[in-house]
Amino acid sequence: MASEPNFIPGRQLNGLFFEEVVRPILDRRLPNLRYSAALLGPGSDVLGYDTARSTDHGWGPRLEIFLPEATYRTFAPLITAALREELPTAFRGYPTSYSGAEHAAEIGEPGNINHLVNVYTWSSFLFVQLGIELTSTLRALDWLLMSDQALLEVTNGAVYHDGLETLNRGRSQLAYYPDQVWFYLLASGWKRIAQEEPFVGRCGEAGDEMGSRIITARIVRDLMRLCFLLERRYAPYSKWLGTAFTSLRCAAELTPSLDGALRSNSWQERQGLLCVAYESAARLHNALGISPEFDPKVRYFHARPYLVLDAERFANATAALIADSELAEIRDTVGLIGGVDQLADSVDLLGRTDLRRRLALLFKAPVD
Numbered sequence: 001m002a003s004e005p006n007f008i009p010g011r012q013l014n015g016l017f018f019e020e021v022v023r024p025i026l027d028r029r030l031p032n033l034r035y036s037a038a039l040l041g042p043g044s045d046v047l048g049y050d051t052a053r054s055t056d057h058g059w060g061p062r063l064e065i066f067l068p069e070a071t072y073r074t075f076a077p078l079i080t081a082a083l084r085e086e087l088p089t090a091f092r093g094y095p096t097s098y099s100g101a102e103h104a105a106e107i108g109e110p111g112n113i114n115h116l117v118n119v120y121t122w123s124s125f126l127f128v129q130l131g132i133e134l135t136s137t138l139r140a141l142d143w144l145l146m147s148d149q150a151l152l153e154v155t156n157g158a159v160y161h162d163g164l165e166t167l168n169r170g171r172s173q174l175a176y177y178p179d180q181v182w183f184y185l186l187a188s189g190w191k192r193i194a195q196e197e198p199f200v201g202r203c204g205e206a207g208d209e210m211g212s213r214i215i216t217a218r219i220v221r222d223l224m225r226l227c228f229l230l231e232r233r234y235a236p237y238s239k240w241l242g243t244a245f246t247s248l249r250c251a252a253e254l255t256p257s258l259d260g261a262l263r264s265n266s267w268q269e270r271q272g273l274l275c276v277a278y279e280s281a282a283r284l285h286n287a288l289g290i291s292p293e294f295d296p297k298v299r300y301f302h303a304r305p306y307l308v309l310d311a312e313r314f315a316n317a318t319a320a321l322i323a324d325s326e327l328a329e330i331r332d333t334v335g336l337i338g339g340v341d342q343l344a345d346s347v348d349l350l351g352r353t354d355l356r357r358r359l360a361l362l363f364k365a366p367v368d
Contacts (some may be wrong), residue, residue, distance in 0.1 A: 007052040008092060010045025010059060011158045017061040017091050018160045022083065022117065029082040033075060036122075036164045038067040040157040041129060044060030047156050049240050057102040061091045066164060069121050076119040087113040092182035122166050129154055130174075131353035140326045142340040143181040145357055147350045148234040161271050163362060176232050180324040181339075184289070184331065184355070187322075188338030189226040190285075190315035193278075200274060204267020212267045216274065223277055225341070227254065230284045235341070237350065254280050271307055277311035291317035330363050337362065 008016075018037050044050040045059055067075055076356025087096050089107050098116050108114055124135040130146050132138060154175050159167050177185065193352045196215055199251055203211035224245050228235035236244050245251055257276035264270040275298040282296030295312065319336060322328050337343055340356050349355045 007055070008091065009048065010043070010050045010054070011039060011048060013094065014039045014045075014061060014063055015093060015158060015160050018063055019176050021061075021087065021091060022063060023161070025082055025086045026079065029086075030075065030078060033175035034068060034071070034163050035075075035079075035161070036158040036159065036167045037161040038064050038066070038123070039155060040064050041153050043153075044240070046153055047236060047240060047244075049243055055094070055105070057104045060094045060098070060105045060116070061096045062098075063118075063160075064121045064125065065117060066125065066167060067119060068164060069123065072119075072121050072124075079119050083115050083117050084113050087115055089113065115306075122164070122170055125203050126154070126170075128353065131357050140181050140184070140324055140330075141360060141363055143177055144184070144330075144363065145359060147237075147340050147356065148228075149237040149341075149350065150353070150356075152234045152236055176234070179256055180322060180327055182229070182232065183318050183321045184327050185339050185342070186226075186229045187315045187318035187331075188336040188342050189222065189229050190311045190318065191336040192222045192338070192342060193226065193309070194315055196222075197274075197278070197308040197311060198301040198304065198306040200271050201267055201301075201304075204270070205305075209267070212270060216261050216264075216270045219274060220262055220277075223254070223258065223274075223281055225286070226281060227251075230281070230288065237347070250280065250284055267331070275307050275309070278311070282309055282314065283284070285314055290321060335365055 003290065022037065026035070029307055039046055039062070040091055041064060043058055044054050050059060065079055067079075089110055090096060094355075095105040097106055098104065099106050099114065103116060115229045120128075126132055126134060128151055132142055132146070151174060155171050159171075169187070176182070182322050196219055199215045200212050221241070224241060225235050227245070227248055227250050231248050231250065233244075233248065235241060246255070254277050257273045257280070261270050261273040261277070264273060278298055279296045285291075286293045286296065291314075294317070296309075298309050300306065301308045301310075315336060319331055322331055340350060340359060343359065343362070344350055
């Protein structure tokens with residue numbers, strides 16, 4: 001595969017691939033075809049985090065082509081066949097053919113390229129990616145069942161041609177959670193911190209240094225994800241969480257304390273550095289102006305010698321902002337359990353739309 005000096009980031013590579021190869025084939029074989037072309041869906045290249053290391057599987061010349069509902073059945077197989085027959089075996093040094101479940105790139109047989117130019121309608125793509133139907137208005141619960149990663153894979157990436165004039169408009173409608181859903185997720189994020197913030201000290205005091213470190217790491221991750229919510233940004237899954245965190249406005253302020261807490265060799269030092277991060281996050285929340293302003297200073301946990309923010313204050317105040325009837329019922333009967341990213345930590349679950357949708361049962365009011 002290509003070495004680092006010759007590496008072309010996927011967004012750039014596929015823009016060239018579309019303009020220089022795919023578009024001319026479609027113009028010649030299917031003149032006057034109305035379509036859009038983009039690089040969306042799974043992949044580090046979609047998020048702009050790809051490097052030369054990414055090129056070993058699922059990476060290379062590839063696209064999504066979108067057709068109108070009315071013409072999809074007619075033209076989708078024609079597009080697939082035309083590209084299979086006419087694509088070159090390589091583009092800019094990267095093979096255009098792929099094999100196996102991991103989509104390993106390989107030099108294909110001329111005239112029979114097993115390409116990764118997939119054809120969808122916008123609605124079918126959203127159903128596969130997010131499990132939502134365009135024919136109905138999105139409910140609050142629909143938003144809670146869509147992972148941040150899945151939403152990033154739709155709203156990030158690159159649009160190279162929007163002949164249908166639907167991709168950019170559709171992506172903007174999914175750019176971030178509606179305010180009421182945001183309030184619920186933000187309250188749930190604070191709730192997670194409130195539930196564990198005294199445990200760093202309690203484990204350490206009990207002589208459980210490993211337990212204290214584990215709790216610290218959990219809180220650091222929850223604080224990082226909370227910062228994405230505070231800045232109204234979707235957070236990627238674990239592999240890219242740290243990378244994406246560096247792009248947040250608050251990263252320069254919080255990174256030293258979060259990184260220091262993870263490196264600390266005593267629970268007292270861990271607790272102290274987490275307290276610095278707590279206070280920074282509290283000030284960020286106060287600056288939003290969405291709820292009463294709280295004292296961001298840490299305090300003791302009851303009569304115990306553990307310093308905490310008392311994040312429950314922020315959770316409750318944000319939860320009180322919820323006026324949407326569906327979310328209010330979830331808040332009052334189920335509680336601040338959060339969206340799928342806050343509920344679950346299984347990559348297999350979060351990566352599958354059908355499994356995420358099954359979690360809808362958790363948000364239903366209990367039956368007497």
